[in-house]
Amino acid sequence: MSGRVVETQARLGDTVRKGQLLLKVQSPDSTNAFNTYLKAVNDEQLSQKTYLRAKDLYEHGATSLGAVEQAETMERDMKADLAAADEQLKTLGVDKNHPSNIVGVSAPISGVIIGQNVTNAGAAGMTYAGSATTFTIADLSTVWILCDVYENDLPKISVGQSARIRANAYPDRELTGKISDIQPILDPNLRTAKVRIEVTNPGILKVGMFVTASFESRTKEVRAAVPATAVLHLHDRDWVFVPAADKTFKRVEVHTGTMLSDNRQEILSGIAPGQQVVSNVLQLESTLEAQ
Secondary structure (H helix, E strand, O other): OOEEEEEEOOOOOOEEOOOOEEEEEEOHHHHHHHHHHHHHHHHHHHHHHHHHHHHHHHHOOOOOHHHHHHHHHHHHHHHHHHHHHHHHHHHHOOOOOOOOOEEEEEOOOOEEEEEEOOOOOOEEEHHHHOEOOOEEEEOOOEEEEEEEEEHHHHHHOOOOOEEEEEEOOEEEEEEEEEEEEEEEEEOOOOOEEEEEEEEEOOOOOOOOOOEEEEEOOOOOOOOEEEEHHHOEEEOOEEEEEEEOHHHOEEEEEEEEEEEEHHHEEEEEEOOOOOOOOOOOHHHHHHHHHHO
């Protein structure tokens, strides 16, 4: 339906409910649809009278069977036209008992308005505005997160696998989602594939946010983990102290990974799982200085 917007009751960013009135449009389409409906009503009534008359004449031998069949066919056609006109009124939201050229447009779903293409006194509809869209409503109770995963890591993940999500805006909150799709086409420049994760939105995730997703590889690997206090950061490198001969300690360079729970640090290389290390490098330095 095309026309002029006479009133808007919602705007970009609003949360709306299904059936809530969004705007009112003054449209000649509603008037034309109601006129078509009235004509269909009159035509159907006339065709019904014609059919009944032809049927009565046939029963008294005053007309042929062909005339009755022709009248019956016309009656069926008029009923179909009437049903179509009535359905058009429902589509446009016109009450046939209280017709008006001002029609309300309601939200078809509950959600958040993420796009608005109309304003008061502005045009709406394909004929005047060139677009049938007035508002775009998104249900953000469940959202999609699109991640770029390098092709070398694709064998480690699969659809249905869980993922941990942290939004840059809320680094202290961790959410859990599941992989719902892995795109079959790679970015030719980055050599990455888009991986889609479905996440239940607690209300903090906004459209366009940057997030970080962590996946648990299907390939199990055993790595060392040490207390975070065991790692010495020196000259942009990481070190740990391991026992040596004659009750001495040796400094060993390591490559660290992610921080784990209980304030532990993952060690990617440098020491093997089970290797003893000094648990608190600061206490070791204090002991050495005292000696």
